[in-house]
Amino acid sequence: MSTHSDISFSKKRTWSHDLPISFLMQQGVENPGVLSLAAGLVDQGSLPVESTRQALESLLANPKMGLEALQYGTTAGSVALRTLLLSHISNLEQKPADELGITVDNIIATTGSQQYLSLVGEILLDPGDICLVAAPTYFVFLGVLQGLGARIVSVETDEFGMRMDSLESTLDMLESQGDLAKVKMIYVVSDYENPSGLSLSIDRRQQIVEIARKWSKSQRIFILEDLAYRELCYDGPVTPSIRSFDPSGDNVILTQTFSKSFSPGLRVGFGVAPLEVCAAIRDKKGNDDFGSTNLSQHILTRVLSDHLYYEHVATLRNVYREKRDCMLEAADEYFSDIPGVHWVHPNGGLYVWMTLPESIETGFQSPLFERAVHAEKVMYVPGELFYAVDQGLPLEEQLAPQKNHMRLTFGVQNPEGIREGMQRLSNAVKFLS
Numbered sequence: 001m002s003t004h005s006d007i008s009f010s011k012k013r014t015w016s017h018d019l020p021i022s023f024l025m026q027q028g029v030e031n032p033g034v035l036s037l038a039a040g041l042v043d044q045g046s047l048p049v050e051s052t053r054q055a056l057e058s059l060l061a062n063p064k065m066g067l068e069a070l071q072y073g074t075t076a077g078s079v080a081l082r083t084l085l086l087s088h089i090s091n092l093e094q095k096p097a098d099e100l101g102i103t104v105d106n107i108i109a110t111t112g113s114q115q116y117l118s119l120v121g122e123i124l125l126d127p128g129d130i131c132l133v134a135a136p137t138y139f140v141f142l143g144v145l146q147g148l149g150a151r152i153v154s155v156e157t158d159e160f161g162m163r164m165d166s167l168e169s170t171l172d173m174l175e176s177q178g179d180l181a182k183v184k185m186i187y188v189v190s191d192y193e194n195p196s197g198l199s200l201s202i203d204r205r206q207q208i209v210e211i212a213r214k215w216s217k218s219q220r221i222f223i224l225e226d227l228a229y230r231e232l233c234y235d236g237p238v239t240p241s242i243r244s245f246d247p248s249g250d251n252v253i254l255t256q257t258f259s260k261s262f263s264p265g266l267r268v269g270f271g272v273a274p275l276e277v278c279a280a281i282r283d284k285k286g287n288d289d290f291g292s293t294n295l296s297q298h299i300l301t302r303v304l305s306d307h308l309y310y311e312h313v314a315t316l317r318n319v320y321r322e323k324r325d326c327m328l329e330a331a332d333e334y335f336s337d338i339p340g341v342h343w344v345h346p347n348g349g350l351y352v353w354m355t356l357p358e359s360i361e362t363g364f365q366s367p368l369f370e371r372a373v374h375a376e377k378v379m380y381v382p383g384e385l386f387y388a389v390d391q392g393l394p395l396e397e398q399l400a401p402q403k404n405h406m407r408l409t410f411g412v413q414n415p416e417g418i419r420e421g422m423q424r425l426s427n428a429v430k431f432l433s
């Protein structure tokens, strides 16, 4: 017998919403032939099938390792992998691990960096607690924060990333409102931010650590440093992290992933945090899954120790550099004659952030989106999705979401698709200019 009484969902359930990206995916399915400059997937053709096959074969050919890989692992992740991660981090920072104040015990392997971000949110934020973010920033993390009932307070950015004067004045304002004790963290995507492609300048990496310390008055304020795109650098070496400017490691929690630099299908990410934070993350993760996929961790261990990984990253940088240049050339060719249009030249990552005149809105309901998808058959991600609204402040006291940007990705399409997509998009913009 079925009953029809209402389901009494938890409060938390009501704070989580369908991601806007689902709407974009649905648009793609409903409008075949649409060229997507929106999808945040990585380049399909360069996925490391051969390296992964080699790693898997050598893993399963060794009976001891094969059995271990197919057994449950531990909550914090494989010690062999975490030991390799320690030297990986030290290579990227160009500093010995002890100078960085990091040991294997500070590292936890997770199901992508998304799980690490979400776990950090879970262990630090109660409903009403505050996380400061750049405007614009990675919208999936905004969803995580909303899902926890946290307040999201936006900080202004310029071409060097989050503005430190704006960060200080925001903290000052929160203190004067009696809310400083609720500020638990500052979320920063330091390298090639999704969506803006901008990186936090080196000066600011040092300053932000000082600011977090200075304002940690009644409780510690953490910087949650998301380095998802760190290794996808096209114009120079990997940049030192914010974490490298905090050798005590007290104020920075860092997370990184192999999704962009190797394969998102393996879903392996990791984080580095002070030991007390690691213990809290392990306890929460223990309740959630008592360990991420052991087989994926073993594959990555092989890939890293056989140097297949570093060869792959070098190839990827060439592939993406070419595609980035292709998108920027197409932007010059098709958009430079449209008044009021400009865009960021990213030194890495997967995105070009384009700004249109204020009179041209880009949202899902806008005439531009309609024209782009239905007439020109091209899709982008509306910029307004990357701006947070703080439920705790009157709208006039916060940064208003900007409605005239587009996030364009060169990750998925091949160079022909990128050029074609950019031409179609410029037709849509010209139609509305």
Ligand SMILES: Cc1ncc(COP(=O)(O)O)c(C=O)c1O
Residues within 6 Å of the ligand: 040, 111, 112, 113, 114, 115, 138, 189, 194, 226, 228, 256, 257, 258, 259, 264, 267, 268, 269
């Ligand atoms: C800025 C940023 N952080 C984190 C992630 C999460 O990636 P993953 O969970 O695959 O490691 C993404 C994915 O697109 C991202 O853009």
